[in-house]
Amino acid sequence: MQKALYFMPDISGFTNFVNDTEVEHSIHVIAELLELLLDNSSIDMQLAEIEGDALFMFSTEIPDYSQLLQQTTTMLEQFHRHTKGYETQRICNCGSCRSAINLELKFIIHYGDLAFIKVKKIVKPYGMDVIKIHRLLKNEVPVNEYILFTDSAYNLYKNDTDETWIKKTEPFDLNIMDYFYKNLENIKDSIVLESIDNSTNTIENSIPDLIIEEIFDINIDVLFSYISQLKYRHLWEKGVRRIDYDSDKINQVGTEHTCVLNVGSLKFETITETTSDNLIYGEKTKDLMFAKNYHYFIRFHKIDENTTKIDINIYFEFTSLGTLVKSRILKRMSKIWENKLVHLHRISTNII
Template sequence: MAKTLLFLPDISGFTEFVQTTEAQHSQHVIAELLEVMIESNTIGLELAEVEGDALFFFKEEMPSLEQLLAQIENTFTAFYSHLKLLEKNRVCPCMACTTAPQLQLKIIVHCGDVEFITVQNKRKPFGAEAIEAHRLMKNDVDSDNYILISDALANEIMLPAHYKSKLYDFQEGQNEYDNKIVKYLYSILDKDHLKLKPFATAQKISLDKSADITYEVELYCNAQEGIEWVSNYARRYEWAEGVDQFIYNEHEVTRLGTEHTCVINGKHLNFVTVTKNDASAASGLIYGEMTDGPPFVDKVYQFYTFQPINAQRSKLIVEVYLETKSIFKKVFKNFFIKDVFRKGIVKNIDNLSEKTKEIALEE
């Protein structure tokens, strides 16, 4: 029987992260991280199962030492590159989004003569070696950011006991499981040595004029809850009138650069999340978006600023900038378009204020 490779990336800090942060956003963050690790697969690993905070891969063919170490580096790079993206382009102030960069990753790799079980037409590793691979996730390595390779696999791919490179510095370790000593090699990774993938820089808008429309209301919720009402597109159905559908990635946390589409009377308006160059913590919590879809206007920028009043109330300031280039569009904007936008903004933001008031009275 040919030996099978077992490859288990496991997100460190998952339990505490989920239990102490907002559930929906923590789930989205974890889902995104699992997806980018799945996409980092370059050696033909097969996904057996998603195990909450971990992935269980296998490959019925042994890679070379160089291939395996390259795959491990790819997975770590994808993971920490995405965390850096979440950190730099964050919009939401909730605990899940602010603490996500503190998550870490460990990868357990093992091999052996593996049996398989088929469940709902999907083959999964089964038996003693699969159990041992999972038990190796509980070990004495004093870190939450490392790679662990079982002795069985190290011997198979001829990994020296003290292999060292710019990224790896393997040490020997062992633990006892069910009265059996299992030896392994491990290397704590310094993520500063990873070449993180570049990502699109969030668009920051410089505005050298006053807003065409400004409107303020009081919300019967705190500023953090207020920004969730706006940046969580699923909640917009509860207060935004005139929109047939919001199209967005339901498994993604809204951040700078993310996109969504509003369908109004069959017309699709594509929005991207942006921020202002002058945005600062002193201004309050800010969410912004831009579209170039409306007729008679080249671009529309909408910024929602949430300023705390007290623990239960906040002030929402909405600013709308209508960008036009031609003389005809500028005239049309001043005599007609601004009024249309104002009516829609006032109606929807008043709806949002009333919605938060209804919820506050029920509590």
């Protein structure tokens, strides 16, 4: 029977969220990370299935030990670069986005027989070796990030392993199973991201050209969700034909979306400001007529559990022609935001 190396990267660390936003964002985060792992697979492996937070992969071309260790190291490094990026780029404060940095990754590797089962047009690996690697997803390894070899995988590479591999024996069902693991927790600590300036430096004047304040009878997190999640934008951004954006991605710093108007379009980029106290959401564009740059920040202030105050600070860097008609532009922009806030109030009182 043909032999194969089975390879399973498995993500852990999310708790059970009940809030709709948290569940949706956890799905997006896991999907991004699984795509990242696939993109960083340097060994020619076939993806048999996506199983929740794990990838089930296999290869009949058996890689050497150094290739295998390099792949797991690269995957783990890129995984933590991505999760650490949420700390500097996220705008959402939901449980999923806050805890993304705490996600962990382990690798389960097994060498065994390759057999398939076919149901309709679906063909997947099948048999005791498939069961064995899945059993080992739940184990008693005392560290959170590691690479685990079953006894058969270890025997395949035993001439290349060193003293950092630790043997464990554990009961599974009615059987006793030996496996070996190598601690990989040091990799996360070695990842240092370059500092990223989340704010915009395109406007020299730090004084807003326009300030709008409003109070809403709605929970701060719910209001922030309506404003920051692009899927809700059509509910209160009534002055555009449609909003084009990637619905498979979480809106964070650097995310772009396009407001398609009756004539032309405006491309916006999500920005924020560094703060430890308040939720802040912002956007910027260079596409606004009469302005070299335009951006705004919305600061959210919790008054009580069901009341939220927002401050909208709007900034322009006018062109020469824009400077001549500045007052008219600001008056028009004030009207535009007034209309947006009317629709946001309707959302908060369920009168849509």
